[in-house]
Structure formats: structure tokens, C-alpha cells
Amino acid sequence: MFLALGLIVFALLQGLMAAKIIGSFWQLNITIIGINIILAASLNLINGYTGQFSLGHAGFMAVGAYVSVVLTTNFQVPFVPALLVGGVMAGLLGFLIGLPTLRLKGDYLAIATLGLGEIIRIVIMNIPYVGGAAGFKGIPHHTTFAWVFGFMLLTLFFIKNFVNSTHGRACIAIRENEIAAEAMGINTTKYKVMAFTIGAGFAGIAGGLFAHMFYIISPASFTFMQSFNYLIMVVLGGLGSLTGAIAGAFFVTFISAALASVPEFRMIIFALLLILLMFYRPQGLFGYVEITHLGPWREFFLRKERAKR
Amino acid sequence: MAESLLVIKDINVYYGAIHALKGVSLEVNKGEIVTLIGANGAGKSTTLRTVSGLLRSKSGAISFRGENIAHLAAHEIVKKGISQVPEGRRIFAEMTVMENLELGAFIRDDKEGIAEDINMVFTRFPRLEERKKQLAGTLSGGEQQMLAMGRALMSRPQLLLLDEPSMGLAPLLIKEIFSIIQDINRAGTTILLVEQNANMALSIAHRAYVLETGRITLQGAAKTLAASEEVRKAYLGG
Numbered sequence: 001m002f003l004a005l006g007l008i009v010f011a012l013l014q015g016l017m018a019a020k021i022i023g024s025f026w027q028l029n030i031t032i033i034g035i036n037i038i039l040a041a042s043l044n045l046i047n048g049y050t051g052q053f054s055l056g057h058a059g060f061m062a063v064g065a066y067v068s069v070v071l072t073t074n075f076q077v078p079f080v081p082a083l084l085v086g087g088v089m090a091g092l093l094g095f096l097i098g099l100p101t102l103r104l105k106g107d108y109l110a111i112a113t114l115g116l117g118e119i120i121r122i123v124i125m126n127i128p129y130v131g132g133a134a135g136f137k138g139i140p141h142h143t144t145f146a147w148v149f150g151f152m153l154l155t156l157f158f159i160k161n162f163v164n165s166t167h168g169r170a171c172i173a174i175r176e177n178e179i180a181a182e183a184m185g186i187n188t189t190k191y192k193v194m195a196f197t198i199g200a201g202f203a204g205i206a207g208g209l210f211a212h213m214f215y216i217i218s219p220a221s222f223t224f225m226q227s228f229n230y231l232i233m234v235v236l237g238g239l240g241s242l243t244g245a246i247a248g249a250f251f252v253t254f255i256s257a258a259l260a261s262v263p264e265f266r267m268i269i270f271a272l273l274l275i276l277l278m279f280y281r282p283q284g285l286f287g288y289v290e291i292t293h294l295g296p297w298r299e300f301f302l303r304k305e306r307a308k309r
Numbered sequence: 310m311a312e313s314l315l316v317i318k319d320i321n322v323y324y325g326a327i328h329a330l331k332g333v334s335l336e337v338n339k340g341e342i343v344t345l346i347g348a349n350g351a352g353k354s355t356t357l358r359t360v361s362g363l364l365r366s367k368s369g370a371i372s373f374r375g376e377n378i379a380h381l382a383a384h385e386i387v388k389k390g391i392s393q394v395p396e397g398r399r400i401f402a403e404m405t406v407m408e409n410l411e412l413g414a415f416i417r418d419d420k421e422g423i424a425e426d427i428n429m430v431f432t433r434f435p436r437l438e439e440r441k442k443q444l445a446g447t448l449s450g451g452e453q454q455m456l457a458m459g460r461a462l463m464s465r466p467q468l469l470l471l472d473e474p475s476m477g478l479a480p481l482l483i484k485e486i487f488s489i490i491q492d493i494n495r496a497g498t499t500i501l502l503v504e505q506n507a508n509m510a511l512s513i514a515h516r517a518y519v520l521e522t523g524r525i526t527l528q529g530a531a532k533t534l535a536a537s538e539e540v541r542k543a544y545l546g547g
Contacts, residue, residue, distance in 0.1 A: 166415075173401055173412050180399035183361065185387030185416035185464060288403060 002160070006153045010146075017145065027145065029257040031213065034148035035206050036249040038155045040233040041242060042202035045159055047231070048239035049168065050195040051175025052102060053110040055227050056117030057203050062222035063120060064090040064204025065211035066130055069139045072212070079142040083151075083208040090204020091197045093120075098196035102189065105178075117227055125219040135218025136211075143212040151209060155202050160242055162198065171195050175240070232270070236277060238284030247285055311338035314468055314499050315360065315391075320369035320379075322352075322359050329355045330366070331523040337468065337501050342494050344502040344510040344531065346544055347520035353503040354396050356520070357470050360501070361393040362386040373468070388416050392466035396473050398457040402446030406437055409445050409456055413463030423463070430459035433489065451482040458489070468499045475506045487513050507544035511535040519544075 013030060016022045022030065039057060046054045068086035071077040077085075101112045125133045162168050170191045173181040182188050211217045229252065237248025252270075259266040277284070315337040322330040330352045337343045345353045358364040360371060362383035371379040378386055401409050410430060414423045431438035434455040440448060445456055454474055461469060471490065475483045483506065491513050494500050504510035511517055511531045519527035519540065527534060534540050 169408075169412060170415065172404070173415075176401035176403055177399045179363065179395055180401065181412075182363065182383040183387065183393045183395055183399070184412050184460070185384045186412075187382070187384045 002157060003153070006149075006156075010149050013149075014145065026257075028213075029253060031143065031145050031148050032210075032257075033250055033253045034145070034152045035209050036230070036233065036253050037152050037246050038202055038206040038209070039230045040237065040245040040249040041155055041159050042199040042206070043230045044234045044237075044239065044242065044245040045162070045171075045195050045202075046199040047234055048241070048245070049163055049175060050171040050192060052192055052196065053106060054113040054196070054199070055110050055224065055231065056097075056113035056115075056120075057199075057230050058222040058224065058226035059117030059120035060090040060094055060200040060203035061207035061210065061226070062124060062219065063093055064207030065217055065222070066124055066136065066207075067204070068208035069136055069211045069217060070130060072142065073136070073139055079147075079212065083205055086208040087201045087205035090207065091201030094200025094203075095193060095197040098193040098200075099189075102192040102196060114224055114227070117222075117224055121219045121222050124222075131218070133219060135216045135220075137216045139212060139215055139217065141212065141215070143209050148209055151205055155205070156242060156246070159198075159202075163242070167191065167194065172240070232274065235284055236274065238286035238288065240288045241284070241286040241290055243290045244284050244286035251285075311340070313337070314339045314374060315501065316370075316372045317356070317360065318370045318372075320356075320359060320366035320371065322355055322364055322366050329523055330359070332369070333520070333523070333525055334369075335518050335525065335528070337499060339499055340494075340497070341516060342490070342500045342502060342514045344504055344514035344517045345520055346504055346507040346510055346517060348544075349505070350522075351520040352523045353520055354472055357393065357472050357501070357503050360386075361391060361470055363393075384416075387464055387466075390465075390467040391470065392461040392464045392468070393470040394457045394461045394472060394474065397476065398453045400445045400448075400453050400456050400460070402444065404445055405442050406445055406448070406456055407441045409460050410437075410463055413460035416464055422465075426463055426465065430462060433462075433492065434459050450477050451479070451486070454478065454482075454486055455489075458486075458493075462493065462498070466498060468501065469493065471500060471502045471504075473503060473505060475504060475509060483509060507540070508535075511540075511545075 017027050039061065043057045046052050064086035067089045068082040071082035071085060072079060097116050101109060101116065104112055124130060130136050170181065170186045173184065173186055174188050174191060178188055233248035233252045234245055236251060238244025256266060259269065313336050317333060317335050319332045319334050320330055321332060333356055345356060347353050355364060359366050362381055366379060370377060373389055373391060378389060401412065410427050414426065417423055436452055437455055437459055440452065445453065448456060474486050474490065478486065487509050490500060490502065502510055502514065511534060514531040516529065517531045517534045518525050519534065527540065
């Protein structure tokens with residue numbers, strides 16, 4: 001069901017691109033939307049479902065990006081294995097960082113992850129082997145719309161299943177009430193670190209996809225402003241909704257691109273939009289709800305879920 | 310002599326520099342309702358939270374069925390058979406009543422047993438069954454308390470820790486909740502009850518301890534304590 005829908009969207013977009021109805025500018029932006037959906041969905045697992053406020057997503061993206069470009073450019077590793085290794089390394093780092101920092105709560109966790117994201121960026125900036133502040137050059141162009149779309153589907157499929165599993169229930173319980181979750185016998189540290197690791201891993205894959213789009217990447221692409229951008233997507237779309245993460249990523253990227261000709265107004269319009277949204281819909285566009293729970297198809301999906309029980 | 314289930318020996322708990330529990334010892338025997346009464350800030354909830362592993366004691370011992378559990382994390386203590394209804398209920402507000410109960414059985418994986426116990430909870434709290442698809446946050450205070458208790462029973466505990474079940478409830482509801490507590494006890498679950506409403510607590514408990522600024526000052530059969538001049542003056546309003 002989910003896959004079929006994905007394939008239809010893919011065929012439609014690919015067809016429009018082949019027919020040159022979607023020009024190269026929008027083609028590029030649609031690919032970026034795909035990458036941003038991976039980032040927003042993976043951040044949503046940490047921030048939205050598990051309720052752990054993380055601001056270091058760009059850092060994990062950077063790790064995935066640099067690991068994969070070093071592998072493809074310097075060691076001629078094929079694209080997909082390089083991406084996966086980048087994802088695993090980012091996940092591993094997420095695990096190591098998550099263990100100590102996830103003891104912190106709320107604002108403190110946000111500050112700690114913000115700092116760690118910046119540390120990752122500055123460490124990369126000071127490694128001459130990957131080009132330092134000037135950036136890493138000569139990256140082969142591997143990322144196509146098809147690869148991005150495939151990995152995006154994989155990410156969404158994985159996170160959707162994770163959230164609906166016992167592990168996912170545990171994560172949501174932690175978001176709802178950590179003490180009660182603990183009292184239910186849920187090992188809260190374990191599940192927080194698990195969500196953080198998975199989120200970081202997918203951010204790493206997204207980083208690899210992002211890095212292989214252009215000839216060069218530099219640490220400047222992974223500042224905390226980027227982390228904020230992903231956070232905006234998640235909050236705008238709805239914390240705790242995958243549909244929301246997709247909508248948020250689409251919306252933010254689309255508006256950024258559409259306003260590319262007036263960059264000075266971009267942030268002003270964003271800020272206004274966010275203020276309006278928080279005023280009228282503080283839970284984000286979708287809140288905790290998925291699109292499958294709305295509209296005329298609601299009954300169909302609910303019946304399916306009930307049949308599963 | 311009754312078989313003791315929970316034995317707390319000389320525990321000391323600190324909040325930073327504040328010495329909250331100063332050598333508290335108490336015992337809960339199998340099949341009993343034991344209540345811990347005392348004024349605000351005496352350390353009642355602190356005692357419960359230390360047993361359930363949410364707080365740690367600096368010294369002393371806590372043993373459950375003869376096994377030392379003082380060093381265990383909260384989620385491991387649940388697996389040993391102690392379940393807590395936290396103060397202020399702490400239900401999962403954005404989840405349905407059903408999902409709350411399912412999470413209560415998080416440590417179990419016997420599907421049939423879980424379904425059986427959900428039915429057991431619904432028989433005990435018929436109002437929860439009527440509202441099983443409703444978001445827990447939309448329930449009334451009394452219903453939320455019932456849900457919190459039902460959820461705690463879902464792990465099939467041997468010992469149930471209840472923290473201020475009467476908090477914020479109307480007198481009639483308090484009566485209902487307390488009679489349910491008695492029913493749960495009669496069905497075989499041992500209960501350690503922390504309560505501000507000393508009158509109600511003493512009326513259903515077998516034994517009681519009085520806690521005053523971190524120390525146990527009185528203990529004995531609930532009936533004896535309810536009749537004692539000292540307790541009447543301090544906690545029962547004359």
C-alpha cells in the first residue's frame with residue numbers, strides 16, 4: 001500500500017522530469033526536498049516521537065557526508081556502500097553522544113546537542129585530510145532523483161514501522177511522561193539512545209546523498225542554522241507525525257526555493273509563518289495525526305488497523 | 310508470623326543537601342494493606358519513590374522477597390513484581406485508554422494473558438471500558454486515577470505502590486477508589502499506600518506507619534493508630 005503509493009508518486013515525478021515539464025531548477029529542488037524529508041523524518045523520531053529536543057542534526061549529517069565522500073572519492077568505494085557506511089558511522093557517533101547527553105532534559109539537552117553539532121563541524125574544519133574550511137573537492141556526482149527517492153521511501157518505511165512497534169510505543173510513552181514510562185518497566189535510557197542512534201544514522205545517509213549532489217562540500221553547509229532548518233520543518237509539520245515531517249520538509253524547501261529571487265525576505269516570511277502557525281496551530285500542521293487518519297479514506301485505514309489486532 | 314514481602318531497613322535519602330529520609334525502616338507482609346501517613350513533606354512519597362527505584366538511598370537496604378533491590382533501576386524493579394501508581398497519576402494523556410493499559414503490560418509478552426488482564430481491569434473499572442477509545446487526557450480526575458491503577462495492575466504486580474490516590478478527588482469518588490483498593494487487595498495483591506487522607510487510609514489498612522520529617526514516629530495496627538490520641542490530634546482533626 002505504502003510502497004505502491006510511493007512508486008506512483010515517483011513515476012509521476014520522473015515522467016514529468018523526463019518530459020522536461022519540470023525544469024532543472026525544480027528538478028534539483030525536488031531532489032533536495034527528498035533529502036530534507038529523510039532529515040526531517042529522522043529528526044522527528046528523536047524530537048517528535050521520543051520527545052528529546054535535539055539540535056545537532058546537521059552534525060550527524062556532516063559525519064555521513066564526509067565519511068561517504070572520502071570513501072567514494074579517495075577509495076573508489078561504490079556509492080551505495082559508501083552511503084551506508086556513512087550512515088552507520090553517524091549512527092555510531094549518535095550512540096556515543098547520546099549515552100551521556102540523553103541524561104539531560106529539555107533545554108539542557110537542546111544546548112548540549114547544539115554544542116556537539118558545532119564541535120563536529122569545527123573538528124571537520126580542522127582536518128586537512130578532508131580539505132579543512134575550504135571544503136572537500138572533486139566529489140563524483142552520484143546522487144540522482146531515483147536514489148534519493150529510494151532512500152526516502154526506505155527511511156519513511158523504516159521509521160513508520162519502528163514507531164508502530166513495541167519499541168516505538170516505548171519511545172512515545174517516554175515523550176508522554178518519562179516517569180510513568182519508567183514506572184511501566186520501560187528502560188528509558190535504552191529507548192532514548194535507540195531513537196537517537198537511528199535518527200543520527202538516517203541523517204548520515206541523507207548527508208551522503210547531499211554530498212554527492214555537487215562537486216564540493218564544506219563545513220559551512222552543516223552549521224547549526226541547518227539544524228534549525230530541520231527543526232522548523234518538524235515543528236511546522238507536526239511533532240510526532242510522519243506525514244507532518246514530509247509536509248514540513250516540502251513546505252520549507254519549496255518556499256526557500258520559490259523565494260530564492262528575494263533572499264532578503266525569505267527569513268522574514270518564514271518567521272511570520274512560524275509565528276502565525278504557533279498562534280493558531282501550536283501542534284503543527286498535522287499534530288500527532290497521520291494523513292491516513294483523516295479524510296474519506298479514514299475508515300479504510302482504521303479497519304485495516306483493527307484487523308491487525 | 311506473616312511472611313514479609315518488602316523489608317526496608319534504615320534507608321537514608323537526600324535531595325542534594327536536604328536529608329529527606331533519616332533512617333526509615335518498615336515492613337510489608339504478604340497480603341496486607343500497609344499505609345504510610347504523615348504531613349506534607351514528611352517523606353511519604355520519597356519512601357515510595359525509593360522503593361520503586363526512581364530515587365536512590367545513600368545507605369540502608371531494601372529487599373523484596375528476600376532479594377536486595379536497592380541497587381536496581383526502576384524498570385528492573387517493575388520486572389521483580391513491584392508496580393507503582395505515581396503521584397498525580399501521570400497517565401499518557403495523548404494515548405487512548407486502551408493504549409495506556411497495553412503499555413502497563415510492557416514487560417510482558419503473553420498476548421492472551423494481557424487480553425485477559427485488560428478484561429479484568431474493565432470488570433473492576435467498568436467506566437474505563439466505556440471510554441476505552443477515548444484519549445486518556447480527556448478523562449475526569451477520578452477516571453484518570455482508575456486508569457493509573459488499572460495500568461499498574463497490568464504488569465501483574467505482587468506489590469502495588471499507591472501514591473496519594475485521593476489527591477484532588479471528590480469525597481464520593483475517594484470512597485469508591487478506596488473500596489476498589491480493598492477489592493484489589495482481597496484478590497491477592499499486597500498494597501503499600503501513601504496517603505494524606507489519614508482517615509480513609511487507616512479505615513482500610515491493616516497496619517500503618519506515621520512519618521514525621523523523615524522519621525517513623527509511630528507504627529502499629531491501623532485500628533490502634535486510628536484510636537490513639539496522638540494520631541487523632543495530629544492527622545485526623547481532633
